[in-house]
Amino acid sequence: MACLPVSDEQLERAAALLRTGGIVAFPTETVYGLGAVAFDGLAVARIFEIKARPRFDPLIVHVADRQQLAQCVIDVPPVAERLIAAFWPGPLTLVLRKCEAIGSLLTGGLATVAVRMPSHPVARALLERTGSPIAAPSANPFGGLSPTRAEHVAAALGDRVDMILDGGPTEYGLESSIILIEPTPTLLRHGAIPVEQIEAVIGPVQRDIPPGSATLAPGRLPHHYAPHTPLRLIAPERVPMQERTEAASLAFRRVQSGYRAALALSPSGDLRIAAAHLFDALHRLDAAGATRIDVEPVPESGLGSAIMDRLTRGSAR
Numbered sequence: 001m002a003c004l005p006v007s008d009e010q011l012e013r014a015a016a017l018l019r020t021g022g023i024v025a026f027p028t029e030t031v032y033g034l035g036a037v038a039f040d041g042l043a044v045a046r047i048f049e050i051k052a053r054p055r056f057d058p059l060i061v062h063v064a065d066r067q068q069l070a071q072c073v074i075d076v077p078p079v080a081e082r083l084i085a086a087f088w089p090g091p092l093t094l095v096l097r098k099c100e101a102i103g104s105l106l107t108g109g110l111a112t113v114a115v116r117m118p119s120h121p122v123a124r125a126l127l128e129r130t131g132s133p134i135a136a137p138s139a140n141p142f143g144g145l146s147p148t149r150a151e152h153v154a155a156a157l158g159d160r161v162d163m164i165l166d167g168g169p170t171e172y173g174l175e176s177s178i179i180l181i182e183p184t185p186t187l188l189r190h191g192a193i194p195v196e197q198i199e200a201v202i203g204p205v206q207r208d209i210p211p212g213s214a215t216l217a218p219g220r221l222p223h224h225y226a227p228h229t230p231l232r233l234i235a236p237e238r239v240p241m242q243e244r245t246e247a248a249s250l251a252f253r254r255v256q257s258g259y260r261a262a263l264a265l266s267p268s269g270d271l272r273i274a275a276a277h278l279f280d281a282l283h284r285l286d287a288a289g290a291t292r293i294d295v296e297p298v299p300e301s302g303l304g305s306a307i308m309d310r311l312t313r314g315s316a317r
């Protein structure tokens, strides 16, 4: 997807704001992030406030390079090294043991920190100019739809952030995949890198978190990524015409008829295209004044698992 250029002047202003405790929304290849300098406890606290995010839900720290990574974590175990070599810079987040400098507000009191090195040129330039790792959750109110365009951020949080860098629509449109490295590599969140690709590099990863270890995986709430309009996962052929008039529809390949508003994610059935359009389509349908949004399930392989994860949580009430 086309990436809009951001001027040197804008980047310099954004970096200066961050260095002095400001909050800047910026594009990454996954979704838009709400950034603060990771070592600035007050700025990090403001992120939680702006998002109305519960304190037990830790943030992801973004780094430009190995040097910034070393400022956040105690060590990089061999399994993590292999993932870094294969997927960084890119949409894979690793959970590693944190350094002293990373505050416990940022990590929700955990001894670990989630880190990733983004590939988006604007995110990278911002990290380099700021000269510090940047903590950044998605730039939306907690529990709502993730922002894949600067307009989504402006609509939801425009009056509460110091600046929004507009880099155009994001490439993946889905959050990063998250892997806990120790004691056993475990998938904490399906995301922009399919778990099959991760397993091709490090072998089988645990996909179910053992009961009782909820603190290893905070933020995996059953109700998340939700539009204001109720979402229902249902195969289009099961919805009679008379139930469609007041509702909206989000189909996988073919736009459905009879709805007040209807979109399809990818006419060619390409899951990568579907993922990139998912949140934007939901934002649009959410604004259509419909009584509900009927969403067609997508095949649960590759990126389909991450898409279905968002849709299942988004439809949970």
Ligand code: AMP
Residues within 6 Å of the ligand: 057, 058, 059, 060, 095, 107, 110, 112, 113, 114, 136, 137, 138, 175, 178, 180, 188, 189, 215, 216, 217, 218, 219, 220
């Ligand atoms: P986001 O809202 O996209 O910034 O994602 C943050 C998510 O990363 C949280 O909701 C957690 O599920 C996960 N996470 C962040 N830090 C940790 C950590 N130290 N241990 C386990 N999961 C983490």
Ligand code: MG
Residues within 6 Å of the ligand: 137, 138, 146
């Ligand atoms: Mg989020």
